[in-house]
Amino acid sequence: MTDSSSQPLQTVSDLGEEQIIRRFAGSGSDLPAGITGIGDDCAVTEGVGGQKQLIGTDLLIEDIHFRSEWTSYRDLGHKALAVNLSDIAAMGGRPESFFLSLALPGSMPVTRLDGFRKGLMELARKYEVPLLGGDTTRSPDAFMISVMITGRADPEHLKLRNGARNGDILCVTGPLGDSAAGLSILEDPEKYSRLSEDHRNQLLQQHFRPEPAVREGRWLGKQSAVHAMIDLSDGLLNDARHLAGESRCRITIAMEQLPLSADFEAFGKIERTPEQLRELAAAGGEDYHLLLTVSQAQYSTVARQFEQRFGRALHAVGTVEPGPPEVRTLRNGSPVEIQQHFQHFNRP
Ligand SMILES: Nc1ncnc2c1ncn2[C@@H]1O[C@H](COP(=O)(O)OP(=O)(O)OP(=O)(O)O)[C@@H](O)[C@H]1O
Ligand SMILES: Cc1ncc(C[n+]2csc(CCOP(=O)(O)O)c2C)c(N)n1
Ligand SMILES: [Mg+2]
Helix, strand or coil: CECCCCCECCCHHHHCHHHHHHHHHCCCCCCCCCCECECECCEEEECHHHCEEEEEEEEEEECCCECCCCCCHHHHHHHHHHHHHHHHHCCCCEEEEEEEEEEEECCCCHHHHHHHHHHHHHHHHHCCCCEEEEEEEEECCCCEEEEEEEEEECHHHCCCHHHCCCCCEEEECCCCCHHHHHHHHHHCCCCCCCCCHHHHHHHHHHHHCCCCCHHHHHHHHHCCCEEEEEECCCCHHHHHHHHHHHHCCEEEEEHHHCCCCHHHHHHHCCCCCHHHHHHHHHHCCCCCCEEEEECHHHHHHHHHHHHHHHCCCCEEEEEEECCCCCEEEEECCEECCCCCCCCCCCCC
């Protein structure tokens, strides 16, 4: 497309997600003291009783975040709330309530809508978050879901993206890449037909029904040795970049330290080198585990207590150092370049 001076018309794809957000971030009035706005998993305002109020929102769009022919709508309802609960967990908070906005194609069968509601409300009951309102409109084509979530945290338990300190250990709360592997299976089922039913189902489960780390997030929030936290939605490398950017530090990730599930390893035996498999674990998104930094001196204590409480490891995957705000990846000590997998807008 061109404008009247026959210059190519600049589109939002030329900007990319970060620049689009930045255009809005700089254009408002100054925030009152005690309020954290754009830039973290949730916004933080003053709540009642000296607590902090958390507010987050996340969109799911048909053919961008899910495909109707792949997805059970009950799973979709679960995921729509799970990704929002995950943002509250990433702040060290506890969820309180949510709002649901839907844009529905008129042709959507009511059975689908009911399936979606069932999955959504099952998770809402599990975490005791009531639905307080929302909005409903018709959509010309795609099914679109927007959930807004609220929560609260004690001020001293709040974990932001900007708290990482030099010398910290970078950790994740679960194995990486399962959801991305599930997506690869959906995209090319023939290719992965050799994979056992069990491995396939586990990987698809991680993709369709991520379990938000709500209990883990609250516990990690209470640990003063945990300095910064974010949830893994965009992939380890992207989300580590957000931590590095907000904390003004350099993060180094050791590729051989990434935790991989047995299902993911089995998936990786099909037409992928071990290096390519680890690249998918580092760059693939939608893991919905937590990524955090812990003081080096306290790491082994926190990791031991985490394992005792939750029955799984807190995996160390890297370190925080002084330096430009960037993420370096090392394979056996040597730098490696890893391509980003998912971006909402292809051109940077
Ligand atoms: N259109 C927008 N206007 C204002 N702020 C925005 C807009 N889009 C995103 N943000 C803010 O920018 C920050 C980064 O957004 P982003 O959606 O990447 O959050 P995230 O938690 O990293 O990812 P996810 O969407 O997967 O949960 C958040 O603080 C978010 O509230
Ligand atoms: C059909 C289909 N194609 C691709 C993907 C992968 N995907 C979509 S959004 C996203 C990152 C997080 O998004 P956001 O930042 O918007 O929360 C990823 C990895 C998918 N789930 N379904
Ligand atoms: Mg997030």
